[in-house]
Amino acid sequence: MFRPIPKATLFRRIPYRLITSVVLILALVVTVILLMSLERDKLLLQGFTQHQAVPTELFQALWQSRHDLIGITLLVFLVSAIGMAALITFLHYDNTRRTLEEVKGLARNILESIPTGVLTINRDGQVTAVNPSAVATLKRSAEELLGHSYEQMFLQGDTIRLVLDGALHNNHHVDHHDMPYRAGDETRTIRLATADLTGDEGRPVGIIMLLKDVTALLALERRVLVAEKLSALHTLSAGVAHELRNPLSAMDLNLHLLDETLKERGELEQDVAHYLQVVNAECRRLSVILDNFMRFARPTSVGLHEMDLGRVIAHLMALMQFEAQERKIKLEDRIEEELPPVFGDETQISQVLVNVLVNAFQAMPDGGRCSIITQVQRNADVCWVEVVVSDTGIGIKQEDLLHLFEPFHTTKTNGTGLGLAIAYRIMQDHGGTIRVSSVLGSGTTVVVQLPVAADSLQKLGVGA
Numbered sequence: 001m002f003r004p005i006p007k008a009t010l011f012r013r014i015p016y017r018l019i020t021s022v023v024l025i026l027a028l029v030v031t032v033i034l035l036m037s038l039e040r041d042k043l044l045l046q047g048f049t050q051h052q053a054v055p056t057e058l059f060q061a062l063w064q065s066r067h068d069l070i071g072i073t074l075l076v077f078l079v080s081a082i083g084m085a086a087l088i089t090f091l092h093y094d095n096t097r098r099t100l101e102e103v104k105g106l107a108r109n110i111l112e113s114i115p116t117g118v119l120t121i122n123r124d125g126q127v128t129a130v131n132p133s134a135v136a137t138l139k140r141s142a143e144e145l146l147g148h149s150y151e152q153m154f155l156q157g158d159t160i161r162l163v164l165d166g167a168l169h170n171n172h173h174v175d176h177h178d179m180p181y182r183a184g185d186e187t188r189t190i191r192l193a194t195a196d197l198t199g200d201e202g203r204p205v206g207i208i209m210l211l212k213d214v215t216a217l218l219a220l221e222r223r224v225l226v227a228e229k230l231s232a233l234h235t236l237s238a239g240v241a242h243e244l245r246n247p248l249s250a251m252d253l254n255l256h257l258l259d260e261t262l263k264e265r266g267e268l269e270q271d272v273a274h275y276l277q278v279v280n281a282e283c284r285r286l287s288v289i290l291d292n293f294m295r296f297a298r299p300t301s302v303g304l305h306e307m308d309l310g311r312v313i314a315h316l317m318a319l320m321q322f323e324a325q326e327r328k329i330k331l332e333d334r335i336e337e338e339l340p341p342v343f344g345d346e347t348q349i350s351q352v353l354v355n356v357l358v359n360a361f362q363a364m365p366d367g368g369r370c371s372i373i374t375q376v377q378r379n380a381d382v383c384w385v386e387v388v389v390s391d392t393g394i395g396i397k398q399e400d401l402l403h404l405f406e407p408f409h410t411t412k413t414n415g416t417g418l419g420l421a422i423a424y425r426i427m428q429d430h431g432g433t434i435r436v437s438s439v440l441g442s443g444t445t446v447v448v449q450l451p452v453a454a455d456s457l458q459k460l461g462v463g464a
Contacts, residue, residue, distance in 0.1 A: 111129070111131045114131065116210050117137045118133070119210075120209075122205060127146055129146075137212065138181075160190075160211075167194040167209070176193055177193070188215045189218055194208070195208055252287070256280075259276050259280075305345070306453040309342050309344075314333075320357050329369065333373070334371070339376070340452045342385050342450040342451065342452055343431075344450055345430070349426075349450070351426065355420065355423050357372075368443075370389070371391075373388045387449075390444070395443055401437075405424040427448065430450060432448065432449045433447075
């Protein structure tokens, strides 16, 4: 809030010290004039009385002199009063102007400094004010915004235009409403809020819109939510997997014994044998699910050390090449030369990348292209190696992306929903990240980030 300006009354605006000083000076001047005039008249009368009688015209002249003196005194007071009034008015104007400039400067500094975008629009739909945060969020220059109608800047159907139309024409305001906004080639999430902008008389003169890019914030919130869910499920998963392991092992053993007994007695008919095969297959499937369950609940110890990520990727490319050919998928890679060593466990990183590649293959049932690209990202005192896996598959729905790393969430018919949850847990243990972006019908991109080994940072010139 701005510092409130106290209400100044008429008497409070008057500079008493200045007036008192001027009045005292005027009184002193008038007193001196009167004394000098009286002394002059006295000397004049004494001169006449010593030699001859005082003529009548002299008294009239003295009386006229008194009138003139009184007139001069009143004129001096009048001119002084006008001068004081002008001086007081000037001082008040100068003080008001300086206060106004301070308030305007403070408002301008606040508007330019706040991290939230601010956009004001008058009743005619023209943008009257915009701050740097709004310019950065909207990816438009201030020259494009100021003085122009929002209907010219935002196309019909644009999310921001819909909000502004509702606020300006229908008095329908939003508060902390998250909406997608396309800025250039990417779609961001912007949090909007609108309110009436009132003038000095309290009447609406337009609207004010607050906007903030919360794409990174929402992504962080989702990661925190997933991490909390994973942490809460660790203990429960370990207990459930342990309790199910024993009866499942007993079932598998007894089914094997039953199969052998029936074969010895010669009573194993074809349909019974089929039923036993189905049960055995489902038991093995349950065993695999429990293995993943245990791996999710209690991941194996991580042996972090310097590893050659390029060599790991080359090994995976050779391993997955045959399956890619069978699925009519073109598998290609682009590995940077002299890729710095990363800090991690080869077995678990291979598990993450294999999981990502298998998901990419399954997303392209009619064939396509899958690429693996590595690149080094430097940021101040941190250095990462990114592995970007892109496919041209069917893509993922936006609502499914929000729950992609949650345990047991899957869109596959025979999926367990633990593959990406385990990959997420592994990347957490490595101090890295895994991100997924997708466009339905166009493909999916998975970015795996791993920290560069400490011994390689000095060679790269990071943190020096």
